[in-house]
Amino acid sequence: MSTIEPINDLPTPLEPWRGIILFFLHTYPTSNIVWLLRTRRQEQSKLEMMASQRQRPDIGLRVNIIHQPEDIIQAFDCVCEAFGRQVQDGIWTAMNPGWDTPQGRAYGAERMVARWRHKTNNKDGLPNTIFLKATLPCPQFEDRRIIVGFGIWVQASSVEGHGDPPTEDLTNSMDLDALYPDDEPERRYLCQVVSSLHRRRTEVIKQKATAMPPAVMILDMCAVDPAHQRKGIARELVRWGIDEAQRRGNLEAITEASSMGRHVYGQMGFQADGSEIEYVVDDEFASRPKPPNLFMRTHENVV
Numbered sequence: 001m002s003t004i005e006p007i008n009d010l011p012t013p014l015e016p017w018r019g020i021i022l023f024f025l026h027t028y029p030t031s032n033i034v035w036l037l038r039t040r041r042q043e044q045s046k047l048e049m050m051a052s053q054r055q056r057p058d059i060g061l062r063v064n065i066i067h068q069p070e071d072i073i074q075a076f077d078c079v080c081e082a083f084g085r086q087v088q089d090g091i092w093t094a095m096n097p098g099w100d101t102p103q104g105r106a107y108g109a110e111r112m113v114a115r116w117r118h119k120t121n122n123k124d125g126l127p128n129t130i131f132l133k134a135t136l137p138c139p140q141f142e143d144r145r146i147i148v149g150f151g152i153w154v155q156a157s158s159v160e161g162h163g164d165p166p167t168e169d170l171t172n173s174m175d176l177d178a179l180y181p182d183d184e185p186e187r188r189y190l191c192q193v194v195s196s197l198h199r200r201r202t203e204v205i206k207q208k209a210t211a212m213p214p215a216v217m218i219l220d221m222c223a224v225d226p227a228h229q230r231k232g233i234a235r236e237l238v239r240w241g242i243d244e245a246q247r248r249g250n251l252e253a254i255t256e257a258s259s260m261g262r263h264v265y266g267q268m269g270f271q272a273d274g275s276e277i278e279y280v281v282d283d284e285f286a287s288r289p290k291p292p293n294l295f296m297r298t299h300e301n302v303v
């Protein structure tokens, strides 16, 4: 016998169906209903994805791995326009002070290039961090292409040789002493928000230590120039990583999804794991605006 409580507060439009709904709820176990709802949601996502793909004209989009620093610098402009100007993401702007000035932007791009140069390889010789560019034909010059989107995928693992290990020392890994040499509160703030943002990611990486292979693929960054959004560009950056995760041994893909990004990821096989990420910070930082993020993963309940 089902333990579901009778529903006494059904909204008025459902009133004529009350008897049928109550019969259904008492007849089927909750797990079946959850399964039915989930299957329906997945089917709906697939249909939405197919519908939007059908309607989209060929715009000459290409997604490629970045092999030269000039591309990182150009791609960084997309990131500034998306995370800085459009979203005004509080964590990203704190990590990229002066992003809206030529000097600040150049410094941010330089830091990104340094990250690109220092990428490591896994035991199979594959890069643990992959920087992707999405390009479109340049409207002015036929033989050129412009970078309109940027993605970073990271293979991570707590087992040596299977990916980059979870970050223990954030001050060091984010090079905060160089970023804010005379500003201890700002360094502390960034450590606290990034640690909160990545709490679940770190847990999952550690849980995967016994999986085969013991790794995940993290979508660490996805940004599309606002002038070129809603053309299916993020979808292709995400698709590349999911396919690569498959090629690397059916790795699970995980990410922290912004309020914009989650619409795309939800259509690409990611599902929410938990509710909105909670930022645990000192009282002095409580009023600072923090971006909504949701931890999402592709192999729900599989660890």
Ligand SMILES: CC(C)(COP(=O)(O)OP(=O)(O)OC[C@H]1O[C@@H](n2cnc3c(N)ncnc32)[C@H](O)[C@@H]1OP(=O)(O)O)[C@@H](O)C(=O)NCCC(=O)NCCS
Pocket (backbone or CB within 6 Å): 052, 082, 083, 086, 087, 221, 222, 223, 224, 225, 228, 229, 230, 231, 232, 233, 234, 235, 236, 256, 257, 258, 259, 260, 261, 262, 263, 264, 267
């Ligand atoms: C999120 C972001 C990367 C999406 O890029 P995009 O190239 O515009 O996304 P796509 O065109 O591939 O979107 C595919 C589908 O996802 C959904 N989608 C994308 N952005 C959406 C939005 N802002 N609101 C609602 N649905 C959205 C739509 O269904 C869309 O298909 P449609 O345009 O045919 O309806 C881009 O908006 C962005 O850079 N935002 C700012 C930075 C950010 O939040 N990045 C994500 C970090 S996790």
